[in-house]
Amino acid sequence: MSVNTIKCECGHINHEGTVLCEACGKPIKGNQHLDGNDDQRVLEMRYDGSARRSKTYKRTFIDKTWAFFSSVKVGVWLIVITLIFSALGTIYPQEPFKNSPLPASQFYETEYGLTGKIFYQLGFHNMYDSWWYIILVAMIGISLVICSLDRYIPLRRALKNQKIKRHPTFVKRQRVVSSTDKLSDENYQTIKERLKKKRYKIKEEDGHLFAEKNRFSRWGPYVNHIGLIVILTAAILRMFDVMHVDDYVWVREGETRVIPGTNQEYYIKNENFSYDFFDAEEDEDIRFREALKNANGPIPKDFQTDAIIYKVKGETVIGEEPELEEIKRGQIRVNHPIQFDGYSLYQAGNQMDSEYDQISFKINGENDQELGKFTFDTDEAPYQIELDNGMIVRVDDYYPQLEFTDKGPSSFSKFPRNPGIIFSVLNEGEEEGDRFFYLGEDIISLSDESTLTMSVTDIEKRSASGLTVKKDYSLPFFLIGAIIFMIGVVQGLYWYHRRIWIHPTENEYLVGSHTNKNWFGMKKELDEIFEGTEFNEFKDQSELK
Amino acid sequence: MDFYEISSSLLSISFFIYLIAVVFFGAILGKKRDERQKSKLTTIGIILTIIGFIAQVASFIFRWMEAGHIPVSNMFEFIYFFSMCLIFAFLLIHFIYRYSIMGIVALPIAIVLIGYGSVFPTEVTPLVDSLQSNWLYIHVTTVALAQAILSISFVAGLLYLIVKVNQEVRSKETSYLELIMYFVVSVIAFVVLSFSFGAADYEAVFNLPENGDYNEISYTLPALIGPTDSELATTDHFYTGIEAPSFLNGAEAARKFNSLIWSLLTGLVLYGLLRLLTRKRIGAYLQNKFGKVNPDVVDDILYRAIAIGFPLFTLGGLIFAAIWAQEAWGRFWGWDPKEVWALITWLFYAAFLHLRLARGWHGKKSAWLAVIGFAIIMFNLIVVNLVISGLHSYA
């Protein structure tokens, strides 16, 4: 592609597609249509009439794609479409939030009827990670990059090449202008002083004056768009599993477990799990009495796991217990995760008193005299227990989670959630003794003519703490993106790029002014600067048309 | 008197002071009074607003002391805080622009909001564990402040439309403007109804069979629409016998639907009365009253409010929210409905900025966009909280 150039009468060589000469601002004949200029109206000063690729080349497929994505109209449409779809996705809960054992294919129809069925069939139940939603967001990203490049490069060139001395047409056809046929030197100096006070940078040449301030604010949008691109890139990176660990582990009180997602490198011990609910009877919570009465169910106050984190020392040999080294000890609470080597553990779930830890029994003989006591530990689940008086309690059967099936008692799982135990109590040397069945926190005697009685004296339960394991390498990228975005937004929104030209011609002095936004403020500032001088009142030419 | 009672009384006081302030602001309307008188009325209006604001802040602080945590954790508290921010934003704009006519729109909106918020349970509630974080303070307060400042753009936009929409002939624009007026009147109707029937301890109970048992649903407004497949238990109460359509699922949906119908119907009656009294479109009536307003200033306030509100909302509603979600749940973004709506709000105002900067949407177009923006914020506050439940659901 040959790059044609346009030479302006001021001598500056402009790129093909330039609308206003970069140096003097004279409208370039034949290109005015590109920005929709006509002779009667004020100049279209967006991007200073620079040559934008999207407006210049419209021939090839690439040109057309470029032009498509660099259009703000398209960008806004993409944003609005994303917005509308995002909203539609909240009509019913997304699949992960549906909170029901029903599969999605049934859930939406059963719960919400026909509209729910449509919601499901359109795929709205998994909207935010559906391919078309991701494509929408990606298109916004592409649009961001292209529109920024399309404008930033020519705009920067135009602002760099601008000359102090402009073409009279350029000044005359600015939006807010003024003129006078004479200007005293004293007033000229006053104007200069006032401009300086308002932090304008002033340049003069042959009686022409050019005052400019806050050019950097023009880069604000490009900076914030870069921030957004960093965030989108981080989101893409995060789609790869290596960027983050997401796992879940249940740890019982007293238990030590390997932490999943850490390559078997870390272990956690749950020393103690405590929990606390708001209680209207308690002094401290009395002020919430009304609310607690109205609440359905207890309101949790705090959950806390006292944890010890271990790291495996040296190489582990398969099949052998690894050697553990304590690296951290602390509490895990909601909102207060524990952190170690880039991993975080969050308090996420709880199973309160869900398992039996220790059950204590007592054996009485005839006349209710006590023969012995023992404690059954569900973790050890011993085969037999020797009592102090020499009697032996044999554990014939142990069902951690007892249930009865057609074939008799069996265990549903290996977790002691509802233990059932069958004991035989034997005197020394005996083979057969009295049998007892512990079930449902009670004792049933299985021998008809037993002289012994067995009873439960104490039950200790334990809770399990559910912890999410997280490690996310993408977080810093998101944070950096967010910071860049904020900087760019502030840079672009709180400063305005303002320029003022004083242009002497043979018979008058012209003033033209330009701001990229907030004309209201600009007019106020102009009035303050030119007040009391010979200049006529400023005219907003856009109002005239 | 304990802190809670002090707080409640102060809130009532500030509510009435705002009402009186509106009267003073309202009195500057019309063409009859001279400038000096007008500026005097304005000064009184502003002073009253400031006193009301101080009372509201004091009320807020007492409630804070009572609860032991910042009171922004349920529907009542959030709306109440939001209205406080709205008054604050109005005062701020007033001191920048000295443009008190904004008060005639801003104060009634704050008053209606306080009224609306007071319909919800007002007792102090404990903070569930996941809300016990400093980020709650930071996140919720910045979001509320940002939304209040964005709402100022609506106030300006509405003012702009009242003054600028051509009322000579009926058009789409006049109709939409009337629709806004009708909504405002309906919210007032809702508040008035809730309080009147609340004061009379009205309660009609419905029995809804559920799993062989009964679920009791109590209506605090007479039942125009009952829950599907239910039976009125308190038979001496009024009931039309019309049941809610079955797609309105859940026990509460029918009751909310009933309240909505009541509000819209009563709103219609009120609106009709206003039309009869003024013999004009409300918009035309107001336009007449407002007389001369500098549209450039109003447009500038509108834009300035968004220029301040947008970055603040980004910070509070997205960035702080994400940081807190990361702390509390280990995921900084989870597509929870509340989060999605924050994103929608953000995208909308981003679109606004682009349309204004790059496509030159100023004046009336901007004003309509500001109205839509406010509708999104209110939708987020009311509908998302009450209807679309999620992790953030308050009620």
Ligand code: HEM
């Ligand atoms: C969610 C996505 C986006 C956000 C949050 C965003 C944000 C912004 C902001 C805050 C501004 C400054 C506005 C002002 O100063 O008043 C801006 C300007 C701009 N944005 Fe975006 N933007 C987004 C997407 C896009 C897209 C997709 C395009 C592509 C067409 C685009 C094109 C522009 C342009 C052309 C400007 C004006 C630059 C100038 O005239 O100096 N933006 N953007």
